[in-house]
Amino acid sequence: MKKFEAIYMLSEIAMRDGIYRYLTIKTGVFGREIGFSQQSTSRKLNELYSQGLIDKVVLIRGLKVKITKKGIDYLMDEIKKMGSIEEKIRRIIIEGSVTSGMGEGTYYMSREGYIRQFMSFFGERPYPGTLNILLDNEMGEIISFLKSNYRYRLNGFREMERTFGDVILHRATLNGHPCFIIFPERGHYENVVEIVSSENLRNKFSLKDGDRVKLEVFPYD
Amino acid sequence: MKKFEAIYMLSEIAMRDGIYRYLTIKTGVFGREIGFSQQSTSRKLNELYSQGLIDKVVLIRGLKVKITKKGIDYLMDEIKKMGSIEEKIRRIIIEGSVTSGMGEGTYYMSREGYIRQFMSFFGERPYPGTLNILLDNEMGEIISFLKSNYRYRLNGFREMERTFGDVILHRATLNGHPCFIIFPERGHYENVVEIVSSENLRNKFSLKDGDRVKLEVFPYD
Structure with a gap:
């Protein structure tokens, strides 16, 4: 046997x-x-x-x-x-380098419509700005997994003339510090991810564009 | 498949x-x-x-x-x-009732030769007395498992004229309170187990002979 x-x-x-x-x-x-x-x-x-x-x-x-x-x-x-195996499933490692990126998430993360939902999930107010990470090659598969399998989603809303789409979030850590990866559902660059935290991570870790960072993402937490 | x-x-x-x-x-x-x-x-x-x-x-x-x-x-x-399954393996439930028992363990647990080893394992001094539990029927198989598979063993020693044998210990809880089950290797009644703790458990839980108790034993901890 x-x-x-x-x-x-x-x-x-x-x-x-x-x-x-x-x-x-x-x-x-x-x-x-x-x-x-x-x-x-x-x-x-x-x-x-x-x-x-x-x-x-x-x-x-x-x-x-x-x-x-x-x-x-x-x-x-x-x-x-x-x-x-559970450890491998629960903890995805993403590597890349800091970039100034699009700044789209910064605009998102200063909208009360998102902030209220964010706070009800995680109990803290996000710093109104995102840290952008330019991913290393071959992260595409991981990103598409994270975009389609998530626990946290901020619902879109309408504000004045504009509509805001849904945003997917995953718990993560940057250099061991708790943070969140966000994926706006509408149009997003495949090779850049945006990180949100209650603090200004760029200042906290004195990050400059091009600096290497390692994210751990916890899709099941 | x-x-x-x-x-x-x-x-x-x-x-x-x-x-x-x-x-x-x-x-x-x-x-x-x-x-x-x-x-x-x-x-x-x-x-x-x-x-x-x-x-x-x-x-x-x-x-x-x-x-x-x-x-x-x-x-x-x-x-x-x-x-x-791991939970079932790591946490064995033993039920029985308080008895005045043999008091053999009390004598053991006031010997410095054992106390020193106990303290080096668990960092605390055992109360010099044991609580005896008369086991419910059909616990024999569990007891023989615990006696032959253990992590902690106090080595025997010689004191004056007398020799003291090895004692096997398992971590456990009584009513959720941390304690230890001891099995003197030499001669032991199959249907009684003795419990040691840093406190006097009988007083702490106001136990009288015949009171029902539930022990959880952790053979892998």
Whole structure:
């Protein structure tokens, strides 16, 4: 049995609380739940047993199974691997250099219509200006992911004659300092992102055009 | 392809950083690394693609693959499942009732030979007395797990005429209050556990013999 199949079997036993005590199962029912026939469930449980990953006691009808210490270690390895994948998913690194950019976001971030929504999400008032980052090449795919998958969106509104479109935001950090990446939905340069914070980041970190910066973006936070 | 197999394939791509950007692979090499033949790797990648779990670009020699948003969601589901299993592994619940018990641990926990080691592990002086818990039935398997799998062990020593054996400890909480379960390695009643803390738990929680208590034990902390 492949390791990933053993992990699957163990995780299904674990989910049913067969970790530190015996879980009573009928192989037919358990098999149906996990997507195998009764015969192949029985065979797979025997394999787990012969690999020392579970203990089992055969009953007149059914089985008692319990994951062993070796099985728990097996699961813990997988949990660690999944943890490192989660880290990769939750923390996207974007690199680029400071640019004077378009300044479009500055205008946006001084509109009360956006500020009110921003404050209700994050509890702080954005500094009315953005820091523009000229992205390194090959960031396009990440940007298109961030633009289409987000948790925070500021709704557009009408002010006098003008209409303002929706703005997508992601939590991020710049040099470890909390900030937000914003993407105006309407027209945006693919290779520039704008950063908002409650502080003036350019002054705070004494950034000049061309300085290298590293952003960490947290699309799930 | 079974879901757990898709998860395995996706996790192997994710580990190689094919999440937000394309990962260039040769199916033969990648297959060897993940335990499949070139042909079956190729077929499985096609299945992932047709399920919308990865994007792919065919190169002259090899492939570029990238996990899609749907694939990331798939992985996040699995990560959540693994997280709930980790919770079950890391937090064992033991129930029972207060008893006057043997008081053996009280004698132990007033020996400097143990106290010094205890303090070096946990930075606090144990109250020189133990709280004894008479376990509910069917806790035997959990106890034997805890006795054979531990992070903390106080080494035995000789004092005057007497020798003291090793003592195994686990971090725990009683009613949410941090404490430690101790298991003297020599002779111990299977159905009673002894609890140590920096405070007198019996007084702190006004416990009388027969009172029900719930312990959470953290064998990996």
